[in-house]
Amino acid sequence: MVTAAGPWDSTGQRTAERDRVxxxxxxxxxxxxxxxxxxxxxxxxxxxxxxxxxxGGTTAPGGGTKAAPADGTAVADVxxxxxxxxALGTHRAASVVDLTTGKxxxxxxxxxxxTPASTTKIATAVAALTALGPDHRLTTRAALEADTGELVLVxxxxxxxxxxxxxxxxxxxxxxxxxxxxxxxxxxxxxxxLSYDTTLYAGAEMHPIGVNENLAPVxxxxxxxxxxxxxxxxxxxxxxxxxxxxxxxxxxxxxxxGITASAPGPSKATDRSDTxxxxxxxxxxxxxxxxLTNSDNDLAEALARHTAAASGRPADFDGASAAVGETLKRLxxxxxxxxxxxxxxxxxxxxxxxxxxxxxxxxxxxxxxxQLRPVLTGLPxxxxxxxxxxxxxxGAAGLVRAKTGxxxxxxxxxxxxxxxxxxxxxxAFLANETTDPWTAQYTLDKAATSxx
Numbered sequence: 001m002v003t004a005a006g007p008w009d010s011t012g013q014r015t016a017e018r019d020r021v022x023x024x025x026x027x028x029x030x031x032x033x034x035x036x037x038x039x040x041x042x043x044x045x046x047x048x049x050x051x052x053x054x055x056g057g058t059t060a061p062g063g064g065t066k067a068a069p070a071d072g073t074a075v076a077d078v079x080x081x082x083x084x085x086x087a088l089g090t091h092r093a094a095s096v097v098d099l100t101t102g103k104x105x106x107x108x109x110x111x112x113x114x115t116p117a118s119t120t121k122i123a124t125a126v127a128a129l130t131a132l133g134p135d136h137r138l139t140t141r142a143a144l145e146a147d148t149g150e151l152v153l154v155x156x157x158x159x160x161x162x163x164x165x166x167x168x169x170x171x172x173x174x175x176x177x178x179x180x181x182x183x184x185x186x187x188x189x190x191x192x193x194l195s196y197d198t199t200l201y202a203g204a205e206m207h208p209i210g211v212n213e214n215l216a217p218v219x220x221x222x223x224x225x226x227x228x229x230x231x232x233x234x235x236x237x238x239x240x241x242x243x244x245x246x247x248x249x250x251x252x253x254x255x256x257x258g259i260t261a262s263a264p265g266p267s268k269a270t271d272r273s274d275t276x277x278x279x280x281x282x283x284x285x286x287x288x289x290x291x292l293t294n295s296d297n298d299l300a301e302a303l304a305r306h307t308a309a310a311s312g313r314p315a316d317f318d319g320a321s322a323a324v325g326e327t328l329k330r331l332x333x334x335x336x337x338x339x340x341x342x343x344x345x346x347x348x349x350x351x352x353x354x355x356x357x358x359x360x361x362x363x364x365x366x367x368x369x370x371q372l373r374p375v376l377t378g379l380p381x382x383x384x385x386x387x388x389x390x391x392x393x394x395g396a397a398g399l400v401r402a403k404t405g406x407x408x409x410x411x412x413x414x415x416x417x418x419x420x421x422x423x424x425x426x427x428a429f430l431a432n433e434t435t436d437p438w439t440a441q442y443t444l445d446k447a448a449t450s451x452x
Contacts, residue, residue, distance in 0.1 A: 072096070072105035078450045079106055085443045089409070089434035095354035096451065099365045099416065099424045104358075113337035113351035114430045117405030118295050119414045120345030120352060122360050123338075125288045125375045127327040128303040131310040134285035134371045138306070140171055140221070142180040142250075143273035144187075151180070151192040151261065151276075152269040153247050155221025157200050157306055157315075158281045159298040160290070163223040163249045171279040173223050173246065177253030179277035184259055191260045195267030196221055196247040201305055203316025209346050215297040218305070218317075219243050225298040233294040289378030292403055293386035297344040304343025317342060333359045345405060357414040357428035365416075365426070379403055379415045382448075391441075395449040402427075402448060409433050411440040417451040425451050 075096055083094055093114055096106035104110075138158035144151055163173045184192065200220035207215050213235035216226035222242035229236050239245040247264035254261050281287060284303075291299040304320035307327060313319035321340040329335050334355050341347040364375035380386030383397025387404045402415025414428040429447055434440040 075106040075451070079108075079447055082443060082447045082450060083108055083429070085439075087434065087436050087439040087443050088411070088431035089440065091432040093354040093428075093430045094447075095358040095428045097358040097362055097426045099362060099426050102362055105425070107355070110355040110358075111334075111337065111353050113339065113353050114412075114432045115348055115407065115410045116345055116350055116352035116357070116430060117407045117410045117412050118297075118345040119357060119403050119405040119412045119428070119430075120340070120343070120350050121292055121295065121300050122357060122375060122403055122414060123324055123328060123340065123352065124300050124304050124307075124343040125292060125378070126331070126360050126363060126372055127324040128307045129284060129288060129372050129374065130327050130331065131307045131323070132284055134283060134288075134374060136284040136306075137280040137282070138171075138287075138302070139278050139280045140173075140176060141278040142176060142276045143269045144184075144192075144276050145270060145273050147272065149189070149192065150195055150267065151184075152195050152197050152267055152273060153221065153250050153264070154197040154269050155200055155219065155243060155246075156281075157220045157302050159216070159222055159225045159302050160281055160287065161221075161223050161246070161279070163246070163253075169282055171281050173250055173279075174253050176277055176279045177250055178257055179279075181254055181257035181259045183276035190258060192254075192262070194247060194251055194254075194261035194264045196243050196264050197267055197269045198243045199268050200309070200315060202314045203318070207301070207317075207342065207344075207346060208349075212346075213237060215301065215344065215346060216242050218298075218301045220315075221246050222298075223249055225296075233296065285374040288374040292375070292378035293380050295387050295404065297346060300344035301342060307343075328356075328360075331363060333363065346407075348407060348410075352430075354414075354428040354430055357430075358426045361414065361416060361426035361428075365424075376401070376416065391445055392449065395445070396452040399452040400448045405430075406437065406441070408437075409435070411437060411444055413444040413448060415448070417448055419452055427451060 083092060091114055093109035093112050094106060095110040097104050139156040140158055140161050141154045142151060143154055158171055160170045161173055162170045198220040205217040205219050216222060216238040219242050223246040226239040226242035227236045228239060251261040251264060287299055290296055304324055305315040308319040308323040309315045311323040313323045320343055324340045325335055337351060337353055338356055339351040341349045363369060364372040379401035380388035381398060382388045382392035382400035392400060399418045400415060402413050405412030410432055411434050412430045417425050417427060427448060429444045431440050
């Protein structure tokens with residue numbers, strides 16, 4: 001029920017975020033203190049404190065957001081024995097920060113760079129939202145060349161573009177074909193030479209891991225992340241040439257509307273071309289949430305490339321990696337020792353510190369940076385959503401929200417935990433050279449649970 005009907009609005013943002021100021025003005029529970037007053041009637045439940053308060057905030061009399069503990073002794077007493085577990089391998093690091101005050105409560109090798117796996121996506125999310133803004137959309141278009149009459153399908157770097165009949169709020173390739181056909185008919189054009197343009201991105205399409213069901217070739221044009229099955233997340237077989245497959249599907253949809261198209265080939269739309277139709281993705285805020293909840297590698301690589309383009313760098317692996325690092329540095333985050341080689345964390349050469357991960361989460365919680373809030377609202381909810389749906393069923397379900405990270409010999413976890421007395425903590429746990437991934441994962445889950 002939480003997954004299906006939770007407090008989300010059409011943009012993917014938590015409705016509660018927008019209503020926070022109003023909610024703080026009330027003092028009661030569901031009836032906001034307007035109880036009947038009849039003898040023996042139940043008292044209304046107390047209102048919860050603000051989820052995110054200004055850094056440096058204090059405890060309000062009679063409730064509200066809790067201030068940080070005086071010191072981190074209690075946290076150390078709980079975490080030290082857990083993080084000494086041999087299941088966490090030979091290299092481990094941890095950091096815990098109180099999001100109300102920004103105070104660091106715990107650190108274990110917090111400044112030591114380790115392989116982060118998919119927790120890299122937290123960095124990608126912060127960089128993309130900073131460079132592009134939460135309302136940015138990725139647009140795919142069809143353009144007609146004035147001189148040659150060639151119809152060019154121009155990729156906008158939107159891996160969520162869908163060819164499925166039910167678009168479910170995503171940009172629809174079918175809708176683009178319908179609008180394009182209508183525009184061509186107005187010009188009395190019934191037959192076209194079709195091509196596709198992927199030049200928004202540069203460099204190699206293949207990730208250093210090679211052909212892998214966790215990621216399609218990185219190209220500016222694809223439909224449904226180039227999946228060849230009906231899946232919408234997780235590993236899946238992929239098209240070898242996503243752009244060609246998307247263009248062929250587009251040609252098929254054009255035919256349904258009376259337009260005959262040639263077999264497509266690669267090309268580049270010129271400045272003289274006339275845009276006939278466009279379709280756009282959901283806003284970047286929703287894309288970031290999807291990327292984090294589902295650990296979507298295709299979206300992560302796309303957002304890293306868009307960050308590069310917005311930063312004036314080539315939209316390739318090197319440019320995207322440099323742009324993410326530079327953007328985080330401009331925010332004043334502790335990027336010393338960090339190395340980014342992709343946006344998804346699939347590259348084992350990526351290096352991130354636990355201190356950087358908690359600093360990213362604290363930045364996203366800062367009331368002065370509301371554009372970064374999707375980094376928090378997109379984190380999987382323990383026991384309910386995304387990559388944590390099947391975890392924490394007997395512990396901190398609903399109290400932990402975290403991004404997972406797993407590669408061979410690497411287990412990581414970074415997110416937020418709400419304590420029983422009202423603290424909201426950011427945490428990051430990294431373990432490298434693990435030999436038993438399931439036990440390592442269980443130990444990290446237990447550490448996050450202990451914070452609640």
